[in-house]
Amino acid sequence: MKPYSSVLKLRLLNGMQYRSAALAGVATQFFWGFMYIMIFEAFYDQVLHNPPISLKELIVYLWLQQSFLAFIMLWFRDNELFDLITTGNIAYELCRPCGIYGYWYAKLLAQRLSSALLRCFPILIVAFFLPQPYRMTLPPSFTTFLLFLVTLMFGLFLLVAISMFIYISVFITLSPVGSLLVFGVIGEFFAGLVIPIPLMPSWLQEIAYMLPLRLTADFPFRVYSGHIPQDEALMGILLQLVWLAILVLLGRIALNKALQKVVVQGG
């Protein structure tokens, strides 16, 4: 475990260096946050008989989405890893005395973590002081908050496990473009990034609930606002753990398969 944790730490420090990029990101995220809230505000303007999610909960959802974008975006990628695979430098990675799955997992995890740590606090702090109706609200209780933290963390682990499949697929296709697109488009849609899952029609919601994707983003955010009650949240955490185990296992098998077939062209 030790080499993995040091990779995590090093990458974390490395990622923290890009402060001005993070600042630019924060500005962009604010713009998107405001825009989405205004759009939904306009939609909610009309009288709705019991909407599936209240505007207040939706605003919390949207701000959390913007603050933790790095935790939930599948296209957030490491070009270094792609280059390793396509140029054949993967040979060096194979020489390292630690498992490649764990090593890459730690690397990707650190990247997302550092990027989110830099961005989420400024966004959240400002969002708490915005005038109504844009203001972010506190979770209904402390236990909800704790549950949110736990689900967010597991969601992140899950997302990294999913994103590993993108890298594994590049072993076969040798070009990240196609897999990034498919994973990106489908992933974002079913994680509730295009429209929040409660607002989808019910047949689509059923599909979304069957996939692990919504556990990475939609689920923790709704736990925070209390839209998902606590007992349901606990069930969700269990589901997250099951998915995590399945995906990591599958990922390891797939990676080993891919590595057995890997051909390194000299150079």
Added chain:
Amino acid sequence: MSLYFNYLFILFKSQMQYRTSFWLLTIGQFLVPLSLFAGLYFLFERFGQIKGWDFYEVALCFAVIHMAFAISECFARGFDAFSSLVHNGDFDRVLVRPRSTIVQVLGSKFEFTRFGRLLQSVLVLVWALNNLAIEWSVIKAITLCLMIISGVSIFAGLFILAATLCFWTIQGLEVVNIFTDGGREMAQYPLNIYQKWVTRFFTFVIPFGTVNYLPLMYILGKSEGNDLLYMLTPVAGIVFLLPCLLVWHIGVRHYRSTGS
């Protein structure tokens, strides 16, 4: 002009060398806005309307903006990727050639894969027009064309402005995406659904309102007062290109090579 077509031809050939990648990208460009459009559709299924605009009216708006964005990204991609040109010092080579810098930068990149996006928005446009009861006249058709042209020039202008910034900052700025990508997302909906200050900013500073709101009202028969005025508003979008080009020329004069 013939030089530009030469550029295009060469770029097309070079992009065709990676056929699978090309098709995948094209399909992807088709799918990305499709998922956005699906989101839009589902929202309208749930809510019915947004501040008095119904689904097909917004779909028309969506189609026009995405079409404009796709076309301008096709053509003005060179400006979008301009930071690398400055960063690597390659802009020096552009300067020593006896042709206009704009033609050369325009010709430096051309994204044929954006046709996927274009196709998607054309389909949405056709679908929306089929389902809208519009009394068509020549003037309205012209207005629709003007809307698209105007949108293209606004996006192109924004790309040029963003590229000009690189002369000072050397590196590309992510913040500029607020106006290009953000403007696109925002202008998917008729501008009057937003708060007043947003509407004003995007009408008078960056004239998206003259693409998707004022002329749209005219086409849908929602406008009051002088029709001609509504019809001609897209021209403001085209005029927007002029100061952008001016700023570009100032930027070029300011350029200092980074070396290589």
